[in-house]
Amino acid sequence: MTARPVVRVADPPPGRRVPSARTGVGLLAAGACLAWTPFLAHTLSPDEAGFLMVAGQWQPGDSLYGDYWVDRPPGLVALFALADLAGGDWAVRALGLLAVATSVLLAGLLGRIVAPHSERAALLPAASAALLLATPLTGSGGVNGELLGLPFLLAGFAAILLARSAPTPGRAVAWAGAAGVAGAAAALIKQSLVDVFVLAAVVLVADLVTGHRSRARVAAVAASGVAGALALTGAVVLLAYSRGTGPGALWDAVVGFRGEATRVILESATDATRDRLARVLLALVGTGMPLLAVALARLGRHSGRGAGLRRAAYALLAWELLVVVSGGSYWLHYLVGLVPGIVLLAAAAGSGLDAPGRTLPVLRTAFALAVASLLVAVASATLAPFERPEDRASAWISDHARPGETGVVAFGAPNILHAAGLTSPYPDLWSLPVRVRDPQLDRLGAVLTGPDRPDWLIVYGRSLDTWGIDGRHADALVEEYYTPVATTGTFVIHRRRDRP
Known part of the structure; x- marks a missing residue:
């Protein structure tokens, strides 16, 4: 059997100080935040506002x-309430930067x-997260549920791994409780972010099947x-x-x-x-991201220690892909939902870097592609x-x-x-x-x-009639009670007839 070639990196010259991995992770976090700076001055997106x-x-x-209705859990609304108290628009973007770092x-x-x-080993997952969060191709610059829930997902992953390697049952139970809290926090920000519970289920089933832990401890x-x-x-529901x-x-x-929303989209959505x-x-x-996942999977094959975690990462990525595909509306920030699985796969692959300088050409290619994609995307957006x-x-x-006036946008x-x-x-x-x-x-x-x-009534187009909506009767009411006063792009602005 032919031995795998190992690439060795030359030792640094005498007297030259090599930055620590902690410094490298910090620089990656700062770099990801820096890539957000071109978008900080943009007006708020519909979701953010x-x-x-x-x-x-x-x-x-x-x-x-x-007085409003939205299909999101209270954790997300609570975070935006904090941003509203802290200053509104700029605080929302600051919250996004905090989540990225x-x-x-x-x-x-x-x-x-x-x-x-x-x-x-810390550099590989940190670099993967930084690259994927910095690029506009995953919706960077916008603050959404996927981004705000990501730190809680990764914290939950860390707690699961610490519970699994804990030296005593008491510590394992404590870390498992922390994982449950972190997993619930993510799901309370966006209901599809149940990755912590998916990973926990995979790990617990694997421990039972392999006998790695006793049934009582599991x-x-x-x-x-x-x-x-x-x-x-329970605490958030009470709040x-x-x-x-x-x-x-x-x-x-x-x-x-x-x-209900899935049914409406399948029955009525347009091209x-x-x-x-x-x-x-x-x-x-x-x-x-696909090439990066393949590269990380190949690199992880060098590590027997990370084999079980690599299989768990595959299961997690399969779940995350299912969530993205079944999302229905298909916005770019859905792709942030794949970052936890990629990071976990990178962490498993990082355990194969014990030998100094071990790497794979495909990994260098994947990271080069990701960096090039990031630079092009940020440059074009800037x-x-x-x-x-x-x-x-x-x-x-x-x-x-005038102050105190109200308005409706039809729709969104x-x-x-x-x-x-x-x-x-x-x-x-x-x-x-509205459609549902x-x-x-x-x-x-x-x-x-x-x-x-x-x-004020702002209508997207000339009619309220659109997919999933029968607007014929409402159009007649608009004509009776409102007067069109301006057109800006695709929006027609109407004013109440009884208002000067």
Whole structure:
């Protein structure tokens, strides 16, 4: 059998100081944050602005979160509430930078936990996280549930591995409880982020099958993890209840709504949905992530110590790919959901770097491709002029609206209202909830004809009729109660007829 070639890196010249791996991980975290700087001055995206609007008025009201409805768990709304208290728009982007830096540092920690005697093992997962979070091809610059949940996922992974290697049952149980808390925190930010529980299930089943741990210890660890998850979930549900968000309505929004939304998308979605899926798949290839995963898998074959973890990473990546494909709306930030699996695979591969200088040409190629993709994407995003389609509409309304006036955007684009300082009397700020919860626009019609109808109505296009929505009756109401006063891009701005 032919021995695998090992590439040796020459020792540094005498007197030359080599930076430590900790310094390298810190520099990677700083570099990932630096790549975000071209996007910090951009106006808020529809999601960012919408979550701020929801969070800023979260108290007992007429809908799920105060006077607004959104199909997201209360953990995400709570984080945006903190950003709203801290300063609003700029605090949202600061929260994103914190999530990026923390994720890269935790990725490095994972590498050290897997290979505690190899300091360099931290660099591989940290570099993987930094590259994939820095590129605009995964939606960098925008703050979303996938990004904010990522540090909790990686912290949960670290706790699982520490529980598995703990020298005493007591420590194993304690770390398992911490993993349950971290896993619940991620799922309470976005309901699809259950990666910690997927990894825990794979590890526990493997321990039972191989006899690596006794049944009693596996049961104790599993019970502790469940207890930690339930404890945090109960605390957050109680917090939400104190602000008027009931458990039953919350369950319908976070869990029940997703099934209904999938049905509506499958039955009614246009070619635009398939086009976005193709865009996401092209971005996935452009990041170099598939080649990087192959390279990390090949490198991991050099390590017998990381074999079990490598198989667990494969299972985790399979789950994450399923989540991305079944997401329905297909936005670029879905790809952030693949970062935990790649990081775990990199941590497993890093345990094969014990021999000085061991590497693989395919790994160098994969990282070179990822770096090139990052540089091209950041350069193009920096040099190309950037304007959201909603910016001109929000600027026009800001110039013409009076203090205290209200508005509705049909449909989606709550960043128009946020930038113009308007609130909405209609609870659905996003388009998909309208398609699922109000497809005949009965509730919107009641809002448009009621005494508190909005002063401004911004319509995407010339009609309220769109996929999944029958807007014919509502169009007649718009014609009766509103007057078109301006067109900005694809948005037609209407004013109440009884307002000067």
